[in-house]
Amino acid sequence: MSHYFTNNEDLAHENIAIKFTLLGEEYNLKSDLGVFSKRSLDDGTRLLLETIAKADLGKSILDVGCGVGPIGLILAHLDSERYVTMCDVNLRALDLAKTNAKNLGVESRVEIVSSDVYRSINSTFDTIVSNPPIRAGKAVTYRIYDEAQSHLNDGGKLIIVIRKQQGAPSVYTHLSSLFSKVEYLESHKGYKVIIAYK
Numbered sequence: 001m002s003h004y005f006t007n008n009e010d011l012a013h014e015n016i017a018i019k020f021t022l023l024g025e026e027y028n029l030k031s032d033l034g035v036f037s038k039r040s041l042d043d044g045t046r047l048l049l050e051t052i053a054k055a056d057l058g059k060s061i062l063d064v065g066c067g068v069g070p071i072g073l074i075l076a077h078l079d080s081e082r083y084v085t086m087c088d089v090n091l092r093a094l095d096l097a098k099t100n101a102k103n104l105g106v107e108s109r110v111e112i113v114s115s116d117v118y119r120s121i122n123s124t125f126d127t128i129v130s131n132p133p134i135r136a137g138k139a140v141t142y143r144i145y146d147e148a149q150s151h152l153n154d155g156g157k158l159i160i161v162i163r164k165q166q167g168a169p170s171v172y173t174h175l176s177s178l179f180s181k182v183e184y185l186e187s188h189k190g191y192k193v194i195i196a197y198k
Contacts, residue, residue: 011033011034011092012033013032013033014032014033015030015032016030016031016032016033016038016039017029017030017031018030018031018037018038018039018040018041018068018070020040020041020046022041022046022049022050022053022074023049023050023053023054023078027041027070027074027104028103029068029069029070029073029096029100029103030068030096030099030100030103031068031096032068032092032096034090034092034093035067035068035090035092035093035096036065036067036068036090036093036133037067041070042131043188043189043191044131044161044162044163044191045070045071045131045161047161047186047188047189047191047193048071048129048131048159048160048161048193049070049071049074049075050186051185051186051193052075052129052159052185052193053074053075053078054078054079057075057079057082057126057127057129057157058082058125058126058127058153058156059081059082059083059126060082060083060085060123060124060125060126060127060153061075061076061082061083061084061085061125061126061127061128061129062084062085062086062087062121062123062125062127062128062129062151063075063084063085063086063087063128063129063130064087064117064118064128064129064130064132064144065087065088065130065131065132065133065144066086066087066088066093066094066097066112067088067090067093067097067131068093068096068097068100069086069093069096069097069100069101069112071129071131072084072085072086072097072110072129073086073097073100073101073104073106073110074104075129076101076104076106076109076110077104077105077106080109082109083109083110083111084106084109084110084111085110085111085112085113085121085123085125086110086111086112086113087112087113087114087115087117087118087120087121088114088115089114089115089116091114094112094113094114097112098112117140117143117144117147118143118147118150118151121151123151124150124151124152124153124156125151125152125153125156126152126153126155126156126157127152127156127157127158127159128148128151128152128156128157128158128159129158129159129160130144130158130159130160130161131160131161132144132160132162134162134163134166134167141171142174144160145158145160145171145174145175145178145196146178148178148196149178149179149198152198153198154198155197155198156197156198157195157196157197157198158175158179158195158196158198159185159193159194159195159196160193160194161191161192161193161194162191162192162194163190163191163192164190164191164192165190168191168192168194171194172184172192172194175194175196178196179196179197179198180197180198181196181197182194182195182196182197183195
């Protein structure tokens with residue numbers, strides 16, 4: 001069985017369009033089989049974007065586990081001062097993210113990188129955002145939390161969205177052991193947006 005956090009070159013293709021309205025704007029992203037939330041904008045991503053899209057995130061942003069790109073691309077689209085690096089292990093998703101970046105007109109302000117969490121990331125950022133790939137397991141998702149500080153500028157922040165039933169309270173406790181300040185920014189339908197400050 002194929003998962004969105006793996007690469008399966010034998011997987012069939014399907015030309016899928018994800019159409020949605022967010023913060024008063026309409027979006028149409030290209031998608032395919034074998035990627036996360038392939039047919040719609042998932043509720044966690046929507047909540048994360050509605051919560052932070054117009055906030056002060058600084059000028060350099062890293063989207064970890066970007067999939068086909070909704071978080072990073074919309075953050076770039078809504079503020080021309082932002083430069084967004086986006087990474088994922090799923091090569092099919094990254095190809096779609098590049099197409100979506102071009103279609104949104106933000107390709108000059110995004111860098112799309114194949115990376116296992118931070119392995120190919122050598123820069124530091126004002127903000128790291130992630131809708132963590134929960135099904136990839138704790139060994140992967142906790143690396144996103146544990147290694148974030150070394151990829152954040154001083155005063156930078158990690159912002160994630162996670163469902164309560166997928167471990168939001170324990171992740172909050174874990175982040176509190178790593179960062180100087182941790183807060184819940186928003187909650188909806190069991191999803192929690194958590195911010196941690198370096």
